[in-house]
Amino acid sequence: MTAVTAAMAGRKSRWPFSPWHLVLIPATIVLLFPFAWLIVTSVETPAEALHFPPDLTPHVIRFSNYSAALGAAPFGRFFFNSAVVAVTTVLCNLVLCALAGYAFARFRFFGRTALFIVMMATLMVPFQVTMIPQFIITKWIGVNLLAGAGIGHIGALIVPNAATAFGVFFLRQFFRTLPIEYEEAARVDGASRLAVLLRVVLPLSAPALATLAALTFLDSWNNFLWPLIAINSTNASTLPLGLATFQGAHSTEWTLLMAGNVMSLAPMMVVFLIAQRYFVRSVAATGLTGT
């Protein structure tokens, strides 16, 4: 802290604490209230939940809503599907976008610019424009090529997102900021291009790869519209889709719904809290690349 800000802070010393707390505490209560009320409802009895005016604290904390929700819908299965889809999508994106991004960053090949422009165009088009053909293509793939990647299987949630134009663009931009001398030196020493990418470029790109992984994971985990279209069974549902179906079937059983909701959002919340810095830095990076 420099002298001026110290002097400005000193001027306010008649407060026992910073007045900003008076702003931040109510704001935080508002931000956290939906989470708190969600948890409170999930441990109440239906009679308590449907009592008006509501009791702000549950009388007895009970977890039977959770076992009831687990009995009514396979949340473990939804979690497993979400995790498989998200992790596989992230891994595919890291590998495929790195390969393509490196090609666009460093190789000269016929049609590179044209191909790159086409790729960028897909970034501008909203998903709703491409979802109908994507549905038709996915259906065709399931019938003719690979059943596991067709409509109704979780592969349908992975294959279309296994590489994204955003990922290729993002890594290409990053690779171009690396000093080319290292790569040239490795080439002179006889390393193949793949070896240069694996041994020289990728180790230098850890922050960019981490950002891409975090953003892809969040996207995949929270995706709803495409699973809604592509998945038609409880068994293959991801958490958002499973939760939506669960809500449709139990729309007035609030204690049950909130228990299911807690189970749906808890895993991501835990991952997020553990890796908070890393997620926040990644989201901030979208803003910095965008401006």
Next chain:
Amino acid sequence: MTPATVIIGTFGAAPIIWSLIISFQNDNGLSSSAPFAGLRNYRAIAHDPVVTQAIGHTLVYTVLFVPLTMVVGLFLAVAMNRKLRFMWVYRTAAYATMAISTISEALVFIWLFDPSYGIVNYFFSLLGIPQQQFLNSPSEALYVIVVMTIWGWSGFAVVIYLAALQGIPQDLTEAAAIDGCGAVARFRRITLPLLSPASLFLAVWLTINALQLFDEVYLSTQGGPLGATTVLVYYLYEQAFVNFNFGYASAIAYLLFVVILVITAIQFRVGRRFTYYRS
């Protein structure tokens, strides 16, 4: 040809052209052949009152959601851009909204805003406000969706603004303070202009997402009551995957695309005049 270009070509690029072709066809998604329909789908859009309503709802939603989210995000980010005890608690509370899916978010808010047993109506009764129907009311449902999505996006806006605020060198504001510039003037004349690239980014990003609103509507109102929350993408979804009017739905998708392009272009054009880049 890398695998990535094959995947992006198949699922990203080719469908752009393909859906344009479908939009000129009478495709019902079931029969294998789709007769050519010319401009019939587009003409039908022009005469479909639901489309006009859906555009209206989408625009009302966007006009409310985008600026309000930016104001909330800016306010919280400015408050959080300082060293205080427990700051990590405040920041984590804001960031946590980013980890919650749109479906979880909508489900919590449906319960909070339940007309009979919801806690919001209880708070209203404490303030002497009569009980509201919220999502069951055609005149209120869209605003409840605005509230839930502002909450859901506030963490994102905070992250973007906080990153931008931390990029502002302290000596600028300090120099202004020495010159006798008050806190409000410092904020208006120095901080806000230096935040303008972040504001432009947020405005564009939030608008693109607002125009594509779907998840919350699907879960909370299914476009109702009485069509009051039928936004463009919800109507498109109904046409495509409930009625299987692929041709008509593709035409609506292209309409959406044009709306997004035009609005984004205007934002960049207008934004350029108000945006200050330091470098």
